[in-house]
Amino acid sequence: MPAKNASNQEPLSKSAQRRQREREFRYQTILKAAETLFANEGYNMASMEQIADAAEVSVGAVYFYFKNKEDLLIQLLGEIGYLMRNILGRAFKKHGADMEAFKQAGYAFFEDFCVNYPEKCAIIFRESVGKSPEVEKHRKELFDKCTNDVLSALMTVCNNQGYKFKGKFSAEVIAVSIMGIYERVAYHYILWQNRGENLKNIGRDALAFILGGISNLFEGA
């Protein structure tokens, strides 16, 4: 992630390459340690020393790779958001970008993202909430991107399948609502009830609800 030497195009020496690899490895090790601690102890409770200990580096090293504690959370938010959008986006494209694909993307969110990465769920949906203006800004940006993803997907489906929105319903509100469903269902069943094993069925019900809501707003659906 940290792009040292980004513009410099001369090939790196062997040892420089190794150092580059080690650097990247350390960066990820620390980030992973922070993720685990933030998720399990809470952002506020997890101290930089604990994070350093868990990553088996010194406190100073953490500050070498990250500006400060907030930065750790922001980077985490970035990586988790990237992964989440990837999982959803890939599922959508893989199934042909029609309404069925939209559903499959929803399933992927629950079954691939939430079930496999409960700690990442805890970070985006719980630990990054209400922390600081800076974090909130990044959080907003991430959620806006996701909302736009959903919105684009909806539009794509419209175009591909010849649907049209009935009346003046704001598609953005629909997208925001869908995000809300994803978020709270994940929070409720993963973070509060720890029922990962049931999430497949839960996700199917949620998607049935969502698709019902969408189809009702279309003409000729």
Place this chain on the structure above:
Amino acid sequence: MPAKNASNQEPLSKSAQRRQREREFRYQTILKAAETLFANEGYNMASMEQIADAAEVSVGAVYFYFKNKEDLLIQLLGEIGYLMRNILGRAFKKHGADMEAFKQAGYAFFEDFCVNYPEKCAIIFRESVGKSPEVEKHRKELFDKCTNDVLSALMTVCNNQGYKFKGKFSAEVIAVSIMGIYERVAYHYILWQNRGENLKNIGRDALAFILGGISNLFEGA
């Protein structure tokens, strides 16, 4: 709220009554100060001294009425949750407990609760998230109650209007989803975009989406 002398049925003396009133008044003053500061500065940034200053009392007085800072947040959560459920519940009952009433309750959430009490929105949806196990417990309890309210309302509508759920869709998942929509729409448009003036239309779109989703899961709707 603090029920001194709850079981004791002898009528209070005049001066005791006045003290009781002043007591209640102080309690509310401090709670209001905390609400404002938590919403605007953030729970972590707001210090007990600031709260005391804002309420025009001493730090000690805050600790006389509340066990600690966490308790302040928990009481706030309780009062806000009570108000929110009241607004929704009243709107539902007033309109006859049918699907129309369900919709009106949703409108009430957006138009009466969110628009009039943006700070309370900030507390339940942002500042109380991921704070401590104790706060989280109370948050979960509140959201569980709300989910149950929605669930009961759905069931009532079913019975009153002779609807039946198509297939095995879990009504609980639907209820959780609806809560998710309420929460994120409020967060997005009130806390992030500060578009209280548009919330009426936004709420109508959200409700159209929700009702569409519900009706699609009913037989004979």
Place this chain on the structure above:
Amino acid sequence: MPAKNASNQEPLSKSAQRRQREREFRYQTILKAAETLFANEGYNMASMEQIADAAEVSVGAVYFYFKNKEDLLIQLLGEIGYLMRNILGRAFKKHGADMEAFKQAGYAFFEDFCVNYPEKCAIIFRESVGKSPEVEKHRKELFDKCTNDVLSALMTVCNNQGYKFKGKFSAEVIAVSIMGIYERVAYHYILWQNRGENLKNIGRDALAFILGGISNLFEGA
């Protein structure tokens, strides 16, 4: 104890007498509550509110009867010291003020004072130590009085039995030493080992040691 109206010799009215009695009763109730709490929770840990609660009076009432928390401890020290010296003194006089009487006084300390009043032991030997210059002053005065009691008793025995101190041994050092034995034996077996039931035998051993020490310093013993 609090001698209101000490010099005024006109006989008190009935109601004034009753008030006087009630006043005395309250004073003792509070002092007893403080004793129990100081002994069991420790002087520092026991709050004035706890003391007031235990005595079933208001905080203000405690301050009506006692100047401050320190005063509570000082009064306690006074009363306990008075009781302890009484027990020892009476035993000494009752047995004729000879060496046997000295021994009996020692037995009385262990068997009558320590065994019956472990909380008072905790106050004089533990809770009043190292608290404040003022308390320490009173503690010193009390121990000085006790040391003098022992010293006088020794001298009385000398005179009565025709003994004389061998050489230049300071009788005061002996008296201080004896006080030290009393104190630490009480502390060790009552406060640390809670072995009140064995204290009779323990006291006998201690006294055998003390008497041996004394007799060795006498000529013609």
Place this chain on the structure above:
Amino acid sequence: MPAKNASNQEPLSKSAQRRQREREFRYQTILKAAETLFANEGYNMASMEQIADAAEVSVGAVYFYFKNKEDLLIQLLGEIGYLMRNILGRAFKKHGADMEAFKQAGYAFFEDFCVNYPEKCAIIFRESVGKSPEVEKHRKELFDKCTNDVLSALMTVCNNQGYKFKGKFSAEVIAVSIMGIYERVAYHYILWQNRGENLKNIGRDALAFILGGISNLFEGA
């Protein structure tokens, strides 16, 4: 004292050695500052900030070396106890472990320990009394060790000199009594009367008393 790297046997690098030394030095500096302040101002009155100031470090540094204020007192108790037992033990062994040695050990307590370290006297005999259950536990452990030292010494003398205790006198009670004499004589003449210069003679009188008490309990002494 703080044994970083205790098991690791590889020789430390030069700079690591220096760090180790500095670490140890700081630790002792802080402890010394605490000792002085506890002894002169009292444990309760001495604030962590004062201690930090006196040691010329930051408050944080104090907490880097010690868990909390209580820990400071406990470590102090440990070091002082170690020193005191060493002084006594060495004197006893140096003089041949007979009754004369026992007496010399007593002299050493008064003349070497009390006179040279009045502040340490204040800590063990005054400032550590009745502070908290944790401190009291350590205090008890220390006094138990001392009592055992005295007991062992007595037994050694018995064996070496062919003495036997007359009757059933509990040697433990004698040991506790001797500790009591040491403690109160030190408290009385050092902490209350500040008569260090007379302590030599005072100690001799106390020891005469003790030895008299002991010899009287022996057969064939």
Place this chain on the structure above:
DNA sequence: CATGAATGAGGATTCATTCAT
């Protein structure tokens, strides 16, 4: 690059004491 000791501002909390009623 890595280390980890040192910093010190900041904040929550306590509790003896006061005083209006």
Place this chain on the structure above:
DNA sequence: TATGAATGAATCCTCATTCAT
């Protein structure tokens, strides 16, 4: 006299951050 709400100074402790080695 009695009450108990109110005060606010005092203090312990945390922990993100820095920087000399």
